[in-house]
Amino acid sequence: xxxxxxxxxxxxxxxxxxxxxxxEILKAASDPDVISFAGGLPNPSLFxxxxxxxxxxxxxxxxxxxxxxxxxxxGYYPLREFISRRYHSRFGLSIPxxxxxxxxxxxxxxxxxxxxxxxxxxxxLLERPSYLGALQSFSMFQPVFKEVSLQxxxxxxxxxxxxxxxSDIRAFYxxxxxxxxxxxxxxxxxxxxxxxxLKNQNTILIEDDPYGEISFTDxxxxxxxxxxxxxxxxxxxxxxxxxxxxxxxxxxxxxxxxRRAVIMKQASDLHTDNLGQxxxxxxxxxxxxxxxxxxxxxxxxxxxDVMLDCLETFFPSSVSxxxxxxxxxxxxxxxxxxxxxxxxxxAVNAGILFVPGDTFYASAPDQQTLRLNFSNVDxxxxxxxxxxxxxxx
Amino acid sequence: xxxxxxxxxxxxxxxxxxxxxxxEILKAASDPDVISFAGGLPNPSLFxxxxxxxxxxxxxxxxxxxxxxxxxxxGYYPLREFISRRYHSRFGLSIPxxxxxxxxxxxxxxxxxxxxxxxxxxxxLLERPSYLGALQSFSMFQPVFKEVSLQxxxxxxxxxxxxxxxSDIRAFYxxxxxxxxxxxxxxxxxxxxxxxxLKNQNTILIEDDPYGEISFTDxxxxxxxxxxxxxxxxxxxxxxxxxxxxxxxxxxxxxxxxRRAVIMKQASDLHTDNLGQxxxxxxxxxxxxxxxxxxxxxxxxxxxDVMLDCLETFFPSSVSxxxxxxxxxxxxxxxxxxxxxxxxxxAVNAGILFVPGDTFYASAPDQQTLRLNFSNVDxxxxxxxxxxxxxxx
Numbered sequence: 047x048x049x050x051x052x053x054x055x056x057x058x059x060x061x062x063x064x065x066x067x068x069x070e071i072l073k074a075a076s077d078p079d080v081i082s083f084a085g086g087l088p089n090p091s092l093f094x095x096x097x098x099x100x101x102x103x104x105x106x107x108x109x110x111x112x113x114x115x116x117x118x119x120x121g122y123y124p125l126r127e128f129i130s131r132r133y134h135s136r137f138g139l140s141i142p143x144x145x146x147x148x149x150x151x152x153x154x155x156x157x158x159x160x161x162x163x164x165x166x167x168x169x170x171l172l173e174r175p176s177y178l179g180a181l182q183s184f185s186m187f188q189p190v191f192k193e194v195s196l197q198x199x200x201x202x203x204x205x206x207x208x209x210x211x212x213s214d215i216r217a218f219y220x221x222x223x224x225x226x227x228x229x230x231x232x233x234x235x236x237x238x239x240x241x242x243x244l245k246n247q248n249t250i251l252i253e254d255d256p257y258g259e260i261s262f263t264d265x266x267x268x269x270x271x272x273x274x275x276x277x278x279x280x281x282x283x284x285x286x287x288x289x290x291x292x293x294x295x296x297x298x299x300x301x302x303x304x305r306r307a308v309i310m311k312q313a314s315d316l317h318t319d320n321l322g323q324x325x326x327x328x329x330x331x332x333x334x335x336x337x338x339x340x341x342x343x344x345x346x347x348x349x350x351d352v353m354l355d356c357l358e359t360f361f362p363s364s365v366s367x368x369x370x371x372x373x374x375x376x377x378x379x380x381x382x383x384x385x386x387x388x389x390x391x392x393a394v395n396a397g398i399l400f401v402p403g404d405t406f407y408a409s410a411p412d413q414q415t416l417r418l419n420f421s422n423v424d425x426x427x428x429x430x431x432x433x434x435x436x437x438x439x
Numbered sequence: 440x441x442x443x444x445x446x447x448x449x450x451x452x453x454x455x456x457x458x459x460x461x462x463e464i465l466k467a468a469s470d471p472d473v474i475s476f477a478g479g480l481p482n483p484s485l486f487x488x489x490x491x492x493x494x495x496x497x498x499x500x501x502x503x504x505x506x507x508x509x510x511x512x513x514g515y516y517p518l519r520e521f522i523s524r525r526y527h528s529r530f531g532l533s534i535p536x537x538x539x540x541x542x543x544x545x546x547x548x549x550x551x552x553x554x555x556x557x558x559x560x561x562x563x564l565l566e567r568p569s570y571l572g573a574l575q576s577f578s579m580f581q582p583v584f585k586e587v588s589l590q591x592x593x594x595x596x597x598x599x600x601x602x603x604x605x606s607d608i609r610a611f612y613x614x615x616x617x618x619x620x621x622x623x624x625x626x627x628x629x630x631x632x633x634x635x636x637l638k639n640q641n642t643i644l645i646e647d648d649p650y651g652e653i654s655f656t657d658x659x660x661x662x663x664x665x666x667x668x669x670x671x672x673x674x675x676x677x678x679x680x681x682x683x684x685x686x687x688x689x690x691x692x693x694x695x696x697x698r699r700a701v702i703m704k705q706a707s708d709l710h711t712d713n714l715g716q717x718x719x720x721x722x723x724x725x726x727x728x729x730x731x732x733x734x735x736x737x738x739x740x741x742x743x744d745v746m747l748d749c750l751e752t753f754f755p756s757s758v759s760x761x762x763x764x765x766x767x768x769x770x771x772x773x774x775x776x777x778x779x780x781x782x783x784x785x786a787v788n789a790g791i792l793f794v795p796g797d798t799f800y801a802s803a804p805d806q807q808t809l810r811l812n813f814s815n816v817d818x819x820x821x822x823x824x825x826x827x828x829x830x831x832x
Contacts, residue, residue, distance in 0.1 A: 054670075055609070055641065057558045057580075060699055090504035098507065099499035106492035111483035114491065114682035150543055150686075150708040157707045161579055165450045166559075182706040186554055187450075216448070248448065277447075289507035291713035293543075306453055313575040314550045315543040319712040320684035 121148025
């Protein structure tokens with residue numbers, strides 16, 4: 047290697063960013079014979095491929111050069127209007143388009159939040175377990191992570207209150223609907239209690255919602271944002287409901303935060319891909335999103351049902367699990383006799399992949415947990431693989 | 440405003456990011472009667488609109504779902520191969536695709552570099568003047584900026600050597616070809632000297648090259664990277680030569696840097712828009728980039744010629760200027776009797792816009808300088824506007 051290399055000094059934050067073990071596993075998942083519960087990928091058979099192709103053609107015809115030129119940092123205004131209307135129709139929330147910033151996937155929203163709020167040593171509170179991408183993104187700004195246990199219906203509120211009152215928590219990050227990795231959805235009661243505890247604290251609520259539209263019931267629970275609009279940032283994404291390759295997400299917050307988030311975004315990538323925003327908006331204004339969502343919800347629910355049936359039928363009672371009512375993931379807790387990493391080594395030999403839960407903790411990882419994705423494995427394969435997995439335990 | 444707002448604590452870095460005065464001016468430029476030399480926009484009439492439309496259709500047909508799915512953080516491999524081959528054909532450089540990371544515009548490459556190298560208080564050396572987007576991006580990581588004067592053929596090497604030897608400079612940021620804002624191109628002699636001075640320093644060279652392909656001569660000067668491959672990061676972009684709305688740029692560096700840059704990129708936005716990368720690659724593999732570039736080079740050269748003729752004919756000899764041999768910008772130095780901001784106020788009243796040079800300095804802004812963009816104003820309008828501007832001085 048080049049001699050000059052010895053001199054390269056990376057910033058202190060660089061080694062602190064955890065590598066994505068998941069992405070490493072996903073590389074193995076490219077083998078077509080492998081049955082993978084490891085990914086976090088939406089099922090590509092549900093992408094509106096034909097429709098987006100038609101929309102791409104229309105966008106070139108209708109808008110010409112303007113889709114290829116530099117565009118506003120805030121994002122394509124009609125797309126922001128669509129998101130605003132959707133918040134209103136889903137939750138009765140009035141969030142004007144000016145309070146919505148289009149981001150390059152909601153992953154970028156996490157980066158912008160880090161830039162806006164996190165200084166080295168600041169305390170950031172995560173659910174336990176939490177989304178790995180948030181851990182990675184926030185890590186760049188060198189916070190001290192604190193954690194609060196997640197139960198089947200949301201955070202442990204007693205613990206939550208204790209942590210918030212005894213520490214100076216800069217931000218609390220949560221995915222209240224069908225969390226990645228656990229699949230947990232906050233109950234209405236837990237939403238109200240969590241918001242009430244946050245209410246008089248000097249803590250920003252970061253509510254990430256990539257899966258909320260993929261519910262297996264018709265129950266519509268209010269976002270935490272609705273209880274704390276001035277103190278919250280809400281993140282959304284088209285990745286799980288339309289197509290992740292377009293990298294289009296958003297951030298909704300009060301005007302003071304948005305104004306600064308725009309400055310951060312401008313310095314980060316000027317603006318999000320313009321062509322993709324136009325195509326997406328063309329799709330949303332020409333097709334019925336609810337009809338499309340129904341297809342996703344129906345298919346994922348079927349696969350979730352098969353998974354729950356397998357967990358019930360094949361697995362020993364020493365294995366416990368959550369029953370997700372939406373999203374893409376189920377969460378297993380193994381008996382003390384085996385760790386998830388050990389099980390994974392056996393599973394890989396049998397051509398089965400999943401993600402050990404220990405990657406989803408900021409500290410003291412729970413070695414007995416694992417995440418199973420159900421959006422990408424069809425019923426028959428799923429039965430076969432889960433039966434094999436159960437036999438290994 | 441909401442009561443909770445009083446509590447919002449932004450990170451220390453937030454107010455430190457300068458607002459883009461240019462983007463504010465550009466908002467005024469949307470009036471069609473205004474003649475604007477203010478933008479940094481490529482001329483949209485040169486976008487390969489029809490070709491990209493055809494390519495978009497082909498990409499959906501050929502690749503289907505895979506263009507809409509999550510993709511690798513590193514970027515679309517055939518696109519990275521194209522960039523690798525181009526470095527070879529232009530400069531004889533061997534930079535394998537593995538050493539190229541696709542970024543969401545080269546603006547994102549600046550953000551990743553900040554993440555990789557800049558800690559609070561680190562000294563970063565900029566040309567004087569320098570690119571505002573780099574100033575904004577690096578500012579987030581709270582460096583101390585140092586500056587070195589730019590002359591008509593590159594940095595003042597005596598000053599450069601003094602600064603590098605007397606300070607601990609973490610990184611030196613340069614645009615050696617047709618710099619934004621000054622239009623300056625480093626001479627071969629200056630390249631050699633600059634590289635020689637950097638050679639034994641513990642300083643990363645950041646070589647940004649958005650305009651190198653838009654040369655008005657056939658002279659091909661080697662990038663600074665070619666003298667210091669282990670110590671350099673080279674940035675490139677398709678924004679000025681194909682279309683900026685796609686937000687596709689890249690970063691080339693040694694494997695040690697790339698490996699870490701990929702981790703930073705993953706935490707920042709997972710990957711760059713996949714559809715855009717496929718469309719761009721389809722274009723590059725079906726059309727002749729050099730023929731396309733010739734159209735841009737020919738048109739911009741014509742407009743540059745008109746601008747130089749106007750500067751020579753209309754302007755008093757007390758106004759000096761650089762003669763750019765490529766790119767999109769010319770740089771004026773006014774006499775002490777008038778500042779660029781004062782001139783701008785008069786110009787705006789006459790429906791003429793430009794960017795005062797003071798925005799392009801990290802400190803002690805030169806009030807007598809201004810940037811004129813020539814890629815977007817046709818000959819006749821240009822003559823009229825520059826004659827008016829000259830009369831104001």
